[in-house]
Amino acid sequence: MIATYPFSAVVGLDDLKLALVLNAVSPRVGGVLVRGEKGTAKSTIVRALAAQLPSVDVVAGCRFACDPAAPDPDCPDGPHDPGEQRHRRPASLVELPVGASEDRLVGSLDVERALTEGVKAFEPGLLASAHRGVLYVDEVNLLHDHLVDLLLDAAALGTCYVEREGVSVRHAARFLLVGTMNPEEGELRPQLLDRFGLTVQVKASRNPDERAEVVRRRMAYDASPEEFVARWTVQESALGERILRARALLSGGVVLPDARLLQIAAVCAGFEVDGLRADLVTANAAMAHAAWQGRDRVTEEDVRVAARLSLPHRRRRDPFDAPGLDEDLLEELLDRHRGDDDPDGPPDTPPDGPGSQPDQGEAGPTPDPGHNSQPDQGDPGHNSQLDQGDSQPDRRGAGDQGEGGDDSPGRDEAGGGVVAVAGVAAPYRVPVLKVPGLGAGASGRRSRARTPRGRATGARVPHGKVKDLHLPATLLAAAPYQKERGRSGPGLLLRGGDLREVVREGRESNLVLFVVDASGSMAARRRMTAVKTAVLSLLLDAYQRRDKVGLVTFRGRGAEVALPPTSSVEAGAARLRSLPTGGRTPLAEGLARAAEVLRVERMRDPDRRPLVVVVTDGRATAGGDVDAAAGLLKGVACVVVDCESGPVRLGLAVRLAARLAAEVVTLDDLGTVVREHRKAS
Numbered sequence: 001m002i003a004t005y006p007f008s009a010v011v012g013l014d015d016l017k018l019a020l021v022l023n024a025v026s027p028r029v030g031g032v033l034v035r036g037e038k039g040t041a042k043s044t045i046v047r048a049l050a051a052q053l054p055s056v057d058v059v060a061g062c063r064f065a066c067d068p069a070a071p072d073p074d075c076p077d078g079p080h081d082p083g084e085q086r087h088r089r090p091a092s093l094v095e096l097p098v099g100a101s102e103d104r105l106v107g108s109l110d111v112e113r114a115l116t117e118g119v120k121a122f123e124p125g126l127l128a129s130a131h132r133g134v135l136y137v138d139e140v141n142l143l144h145d146h147l148v149d150l151l152l153d154a155a156a157l158g159t160c161y162v163e164r165e166g167v168s169v170r171h172a173a174r175f176l177l178v179g180t181m182n183p184e185e186g187e188l189r190p191q192l193l194d195r196f197g198l199t200v201q202v203k204a205s206r207n208p209d210e211r212a213e214v215v216r217r218r219m220a221y222d223a224s225p226e227e228f229v230a231r232w233t234v235q236e237s238a239l240g241e242r243i244l245r246a247r248a249l250l251s252g253g254v255v256l257p258d259a260r261l262l263q264i265a266a267v268c269a270g271f272e273v274d275g276l277r278a279d280l281v282t283a284n285a286a287m288a289h290a291a292w293q294g295r296d297r298v299t300e301e302d303v304r305v306a307a308r309l310s311l312p313h314r315r316r317r318d319p320f321d322a323p324g325l326d327e328d329l330l331e332e333l334l335d336r337h338r339g340d341d342d343p344d345g346p347p348d349t350p351p352d353g354p355g356s357q358p359d360q361g362e363a364g365p366t367p368d369p370g371h372n373s374q375p376d377q378g379d380p381g382h383n384s385q386l387d388q389g390d391s392q393p394d395r396r397g398a399g400d401q402g403e404g405g406d407d408s409p410g411r412d413e414a415g416g417g418v419v420a421v422a423g424v425a426a427p428y429r430v431p432v433l434k435v436p437g438l439g440a441g442a443s444g445r446r447s448r449a450r451t452p453r454g455r456a457t458g459a460r461v462p463h464g465k466v467k468d469l470h471l472p473a474t475l476l477a478a479a480p481y482q483k484e485r486g487r488s489g490p491g492l493l494l495r496g497g498d499l500r501e502v503v504r505e506g507r508e509s510n511l512v513l514f515v516v517d518a519s520g521s522m523a524a525r526r527r528m529t530a531v532k533t534a535v536l537s538l539l540l541d542a543y544q545r546r547d548k549v550g551l552v553t554f555r556g557r558g559a560e561v562a563l564p565p566t567s568s569v570e571a572g573a574a575r576l577r578s579l580p581t582g583g584r585t586p587l588a589e590g591l592a593r594a595a596e597v598l599r600v601e602r603m604r605d606p607d608r609r610p611l612v613v614v615v616t617d618g619r620a621t622a623g624g625d626v627d628a629a630a631g632l633l634k635g636v637a638c639v640v641v642d643c644e645s646g647p648v649r650l651g652l653a654v655r656l657a658a659r660l661a662a663e664v665v666t667l668d669d670l671g672t673v674v675r676e677h678r679k680a681s
Helices: 014-025 042-050 102-106 111-116 126-130 145-157 190-195 208-223 225-231 233-253 258-270 277-292 300-310 327-336 385-391 471-481 520-524 528-544 569-577 587-604 626-631 652-660 667-680
Strands: 032-036 056-059 086-089 093-095 107-109 122-124 134-138 159-164 167-172 176-181 198-202 418-421 443-460 501-508 511-517 548-555 558-566 610-616 637-642 663-666
Touching: 014 032, 014 042, 014 176, 014 198, 014 233, 014 277, 014 300, 032 042, 042 093, 042 134, 042 176, 093 126, 102 107, 102 126, 102 145, 102 159, 107 159, 126 134, 145 159, 145 190, 145 443, 198 300, 208 225, 225 233, 233 277, 258 277, 258 300, 258 327, 277 300, 300 327, 511 528, 511 587, 528 569, 528 610, 528 667, 548 569, 548 587, 558 569, 558 587, 587 610, 587 626, 610 652, 626 652, 637 652, 637 667, 652 663, 663 667
Parallel strands: 032 176, 032 198, 093 134, 134 176, 511 548, 511 610, 610 637, 637 663
Antiparallel strands: 056 086, 107 122, 159 167, 443 501, 548 558
């Protein structure tokens, strides 16, 4: 078995180290969500944390890691007597794969043995293995919705419930939840986001010396893992001892003065976070930080550090907002509610001793994760992906402005027309656009599909192990054969071939591919702001329905894929905001490029059905044959958003819709829902 990369050997990432250490000191903090770009050692440092967690005593032979001092009374392997044999083992690190099944997560009943042998046999899942340890979910934002629901229940109750056709099993499932994600691949559901106690944004260092040290250490580890780990034994031991001392100090009683508690409440209220979980998490994190620093009393610095870690992901008011914290507001709230009896002086320095500043020797320095670490969250007003359009090179020249004053034209290098970057207004609710028929794609909230969850619509012979037994159908299948099987008692005689599983119908997520006309005809009529706002509203709808999205634009001489299919609607919104317009209208090229994107995506994800949304006024002033290009999308569900306006309309978008066999929706139709909602309210 290859040795785990040492926690102390990770270069930089002070904020992430601190967040993980605080959870190691106090599981009450509630876990960590690690957000960041790929290749930033997110998974490496999380796996290294497990080796630093104190070992646990478990009841010998118990598959659910019951604590001998307080065994779970509902443990399926129990009840356990107080004098049962125990053994000590390292805290578990359980990894939940993105593609795991529900049975793999919560456990499963052996239905065949239950029906044919009358045996209540239960096979524990990953939640049982993670009890009193760490549950690590890499790419947590890509986890299927039904698994997210199960995680929410277990995280909220500390108990895993398994229900199978009248048989109920439950067991304790209290774990440290650690998730990593790349925001470019999509955001988390708000309910799950709130379950993470702390969040940290990580990014690769831009310092050449630090980057070189990362590569140097990694190459040394890959060449000889055992030798590399041995070089860091002293630092790892010191870190483990410091965690144990902090745990002991915390359990002995770290005082949270009333002035600090009021400060925490004022900060959470000032940032307008929902509910009171933020207050509890911040208080627990502040106490853990005080213990980590060797103090028995929470100071303002502890509150400051805790707030920077616990609040950024809770202040999101819009799905497209990037997590962040206004540092000036935080300091203002702390100053305003410091209290007259505040005994705090300057922040205490970390105590001397093993673990406070480990000696790195020849390997180079590793910053102490507990020393005045401040999450690099940035100003939310500047980090939001929706504002990336403002950072584009200024290409505006003299000329008339479009709607909203944002459409200043310049020269269009691609098509000889003008280039404009229109503004975007606030998104609004839009009608639900669906793919007709019955699909079988990933669970979502848009089109009808056969899914693992949903209402039962029938039964079928199972392929492999039964996962969702249809009991009436099973009994009906067995009933005609009872006489020839020699039934003489009151019960039915069942065989494996009698088993039937439920066929369920729910909703699936789709690939929503936007094909947006960015030509001069759109900008000339000053409609681009309305068009972008409409597409942004459709993007918001796609986010809420768990869809993948893609963006194809056409203008000038051709079409381009502005955003390949992705689960990150935030990336789509950013590309939309910075989308330039101008030039001729190569409509055929836009349709052909959309067909090519769908062809490639169909090979990657064949079960996900596409929905093509063409946003155009229907003009085609350049490019190839529109009829031939429309034929490439034959059989694909399409919607045409007609952008024509004014008293005289040519109906070109309606003709395009007829070629595509598509539904036609006008910009006014998209805004009808929000107008009706405002009238009703």
